[in-house]
Amino acid sequence: xxxxxxxxxxxxxxxxxxxxxxASRAGAQSADDAVAKMTQMNRxxxxxxxxxxxxxxxxxxxxxxxxxxxxxxxxxPITARTHIHMGVVIIGGFHxxxxxxxxxxxxxxxxxxINLTKALVxxxxxxxxxxxxxxxxxAAPPAEATSPPPEAPSEPAAPPPPPPVEAPAPESTGSGLxxxxxxxxxxxxxxxxxxxxxxDLKFDRIVLAYRPEFAAEFLGREMKSVAExxxxxxxxxSATGGNTVAYYIEAxxxxxxxxxxxxxxxxxxxxxxxxxxxxxxxxxxxxxRNEEEEEAPNYRYFAALLFGTGFGWATGVGDVNHDVSxxxxxxxxxxxxxxxxxxxxxxxxxxxxxxxLRYQFVTGTTDVYANNHVYHAAxxxxxxxxxxxxxxxxxxxxxFFSLAAGGGQIRHVVTYGSKLIPxxxxxxxxxxxxxxxxxxxxxxxxxxxxTYDLMDRFALVAQANSVLGFPNFTFNIDLNIGVAVGx
Numbered sequence: 229x230x231x232x233x234x235x236x237x238x239x240x241x242x243x244x245x246x247x248x249x250x251a252s253r254a255g256a257q258s259a260d261d262a263v264a265k266m267t268q269m270n271r272x273x274x275x276x277x278x279x280x281x282x283x284x285x286x287x288x289x290x291x292x293x294x295x296x297x298x299x300x301x302x303x304x305p306i307t308a309r310t311h312i313h314m315g316v317v318i319i320g321g322f323h324x325x326x327x328x329x330x331x332x333x334x335x336x337x338x339x340x341x342i343n344l345t346k347a348l349v350x351x352x353x354x355x356x357x358x359x360x361x362x363x364x365x366x367a368a369p370p371a372e373a374t375s376p377p378p379e380a381p382s383e384p385a386a387p388p389p390p391p392p393v394e395a396p397a398p399e400s401t402g403s404g405l406x407x408x409x410x411x412x413x414x415x416x417x418x419x420x421x422x423x424x425x426x427x428d429l430k431f432d433r434i435v436l437a438y439r440p441e442f443a444a445e446f447l448g449r450e451m452k453s454v455a456e457x458x459x460x461x462x463x464x465x466s467a468t469g470g471n472t473v474a475y476y477i478e479a480x481x482x483x484x485x486x487x488x489x490x491x492x493x494x495x496x497x498x499x500x501x502x503x504x505x506x507x508x509x510x511x512x513x514x515x516x517r518n519e520e521e522e523e524a525p526n527y528r529y530f531a532a533l534l535f536g537t538g539f540g541w542a543t544g545v546g547d548v549n550h551d552v553s554x555x556x557x558x559x560x561x562x563x564x565x566x567x568x569x570x571x572x573x574x575x576x577x578x579x580x581x582x583x584x585l586r587y588q589f590v591t592g593t594t595d596v597y598a599n600n601h602v603y604h605a606a607x608x609x610x611x612x613x614x615x616x617x618x619x620x621x622x623x624x625x626x627x628f629f630s631l632a633a634g635g636g637q638i639r640h641v642v643t644y645g646s647k648l649i650p651x652x653x654x655x656x657x658x659x660x661x662x663x664x665x666x667x668x669x670x671x672x673x674x675x676x677x678x679t680y681d682l683m684d685r686f687a688l689v690a691q692a693n694s695v696l697g698f699p700n701f702t703f704n705i706d707l708n709i710g711v712a713v714g715x
Contacts, residue, residue, distance in 0.1 A: 262299040266292045266306045268412050273313055274348070275420035279460045282321030283577060289314045308342050311335035316348050319356055332360035340364070404429030404488040407477060415470075415501045419463040422454065423477050423490065431479040431487050436461040439496065441470030446493060451477070463499075474498050530572035530580060532689055532712035538562035538588075540695075540704030542640040546663035548596050548603050552644060554665060560640035563590035563609075563664075568708050572617070579618055584632065586611040586706070590639055594653040594662045606664045611636025611671055624681040630693075633672045638697055638704050639664040667702030671695050685714040 269292040276285040289310055296307040315331030318324050335342050344357050406424030413419045421436055434451040447467070451459040467473050476491030491497045543557035566589065572582030586609075593605035613634035619626045644661040653661035677691035691708040 259299050259301065262295055262301060263304065263306050264412075266295055266301070266310060268414075269295075270306070270310055270313055271410070272413070272420060273317070274345070275422055275460070277313075277317050277321065277348075278422060278458065279420060279454045280321075281420075282317060285317045285321065286314070289317065303338050305339050305342070308335040308338035309345075311338070312342060312344065313348075315356070315360075316344075316353060319353060320348075320350070325352075325356055329356050329360045329363075332357050333363060336360060336364045404431075405477060405479060405490050407490045409490075409497045410499050411497075412500050412502065413468065415468055415503050416465055417468060418465050419468060419473070419499065420460060421451075421463060421475065421477070422458055422460040423451065424458050425479070427457065429479060429488055430481070432482040433480055434459045435478050435480060436463070436475065437478065437493075437496075438463045438467055438473055438475040440467040441472050443467075446474075446476075446496075468501055471501055472498050473501060528574035528580075529715050530570070530574060530582065530712060531715075532570040532572075532710055534568040534570065534689060534691060534708035534710030535565065536568065536691075536706055536708030537565040538638070538704055538706035540638065540640055540667070540702045542642050542665045542702065544665050544667075544700060546642065546644070546661075547606050547639070547666055548593075549644060549661060549663050554642045554644070560642050560665075562638060562704065562706070563588055563592070563641050565589055566706065566708075568706070568710075570615075570712075572615075574714075578620060579616070582615045582617060584613045584615055584634075586613070586636070586638075588639060590641065590664055592641055592662055593664060594659050596653055596661070597655060597657055605662070606639055606666070609637045609639040609664075609666065611638060611668065613671065615675075619679070626679045626681070626687075628677055628679065630675040631673075632675060632693065632695075635669050635671060637666045637668040638671065638695065638702060639666050640702065640704075667697035667700045667704070669697075670699070671697050679712065687712045687714075 269288050273285040273288040273292070276282075276288060292310045293307070293314070296302055296304065296310065301307050311331045311334040315328040315335070317328075318331060319328035344353055404426040406426075407422075410419060410421065423434065425431070425434065435448050436451050437446040437448045439446045449461050451461040454460040463473060463475060474496040476489060476493070476496045478486050478490075479488040481487050539559055539561050541557065542554055542560040545551070545553045566586050568584055568586050570582050570584040572580045574580045588609040588611075590605075590607045590609065593607070595605055596603040611634055613632040615630050615632040617628050617630040619628035621627055642663055642665055644663060653659045673693065673695040675691060675693035677689065679687045679689050681687045689708075689710050689712050691706075691710075693706045693708070695704045695706070696702075697704065
């Protein structure tokens with residue numbers, strides 16, 4: 229081989245070696261970035277779970293598992309930690325114990341020595357994890373001694389081996405407040421912030437102050453209690469469009485004076501914001517995850533007690549005065565009002581099937597005295613509806629729309645006046661006749677309204693139901709308000 233040929237061969241080999249080295253480093257860096265993102269996503273999910281935002285927590289954890297699949301991290305310890313948190317959310321948030329145990333088993337298959345995250349341990353979680361551990365062939369170890377959010381693994385298992393990710397720093401304490409600073413998050417996403425408060429700290433409110441990049445002043449919002457001794461609030465998406473956002477937490481007395489703080493105006497904590505590439509790394513041809521626990525509906529029972537009144541179009545003959553029709557037909561009240569209990573079953577977080585009853589109280593009518601007999605006017609009406617309700621919205625307000633079909637009667641109160649000659653109403657036969665006109669018995673119609681969550685399972689309800697009745701025709705509208713509970 230000539231010197232020139234040998235030189236060219238050596239050069240080609242050197243170029244190939246450099247390309248392979250760069251590709252290997254790119255792959256390792258990509259895996260390292262994915263692990264870091266999954267660690268932060270687990271932190272976000274734990275914060276959402278502690279704030280009782282169960283749907284948000286589940287969504288974040290599903291995205292983390294998708295990210296693991298896209299980067300070959302199915303056997304990585306951070307993936308095991310993600311399955312642990314998914315099991316906690318499914319059991320604690322959606323009360324699906326068997327499906328949560330399946331998530332625990334998946335975590336144990338990846339890392340047999342994994343434990344529950346300490347701050348999420350409850351007797352219910354411990355029992356479920358012990359069952360999963362027993363099925364895996366071992367006894368359940370005690371909960372981890374580290375604080376949430378999840379600790380990052382120290383030894384990656386999937387090739388190429390990414391470098392170890394440091395575990396999150398322990399929560400800083402002092403001044404009566406306990407808080408783990410958030411250091412990284414995603415642009416354009418709300419950031420959940422939680423803080424622990426010492427029982428002996430005297431304060432009137434806890435304030436989260438935040439300052440977007442390039443803003444001159446801090447904005448503030450009051451933090452709400454999310455658990456015993458813990459408060460939470462969000463830095464909104466409007467503040468996370470830049471590269472950083474600064475924040476601090478302050479406990480204030482009734483006069484607005486600071487009694488304890490984490491960070492200050494002059495020395496705030498800073499969160500580095502990065503653009504999210506989760507959508508880019510997801511396999512485009514891969515369908516949504518179809519595991520049983522992810523497709524199962526979030527079953528919820530629902531009960532409401534509503535009160536209201538209604539009005540509608542009255543036409544036809546009276547219930548007692550059968551020989552006299554109301555002329556002209558027109559709008560009339562549906563008596564004093566109605567009570568409308570409702571019992572439902574949430575097929576998913578947005579669809580409920582329910583049964584609503586309608587018991588109407590009728591007042592103000594007069595009896596008819598004729599033929600030596602007293603004909604009593606109706607004093608009630610009853611109907612029942614099968615309903616499908618769709619709701620949407622987030623936070624505390626939830627608008628909804630419903631379709632109903634049922635049977636029964638709706639009555640409207642009408643006054644006949646001089647139509648009866650001679651008058652026959654009242655004991656002396658000299659009273660103005662006030663009768664009812666019944667509509668139905670087939671009743672259908674749409675409805676809608678809004679609910680306001682006072683707490684996790686207790687809400688106020690405002691509802692409007694429109695009903696078409698036939699063959700005895702009416703168009704009626706009921707306006708109801710009341711309370712609802714979920715269980």
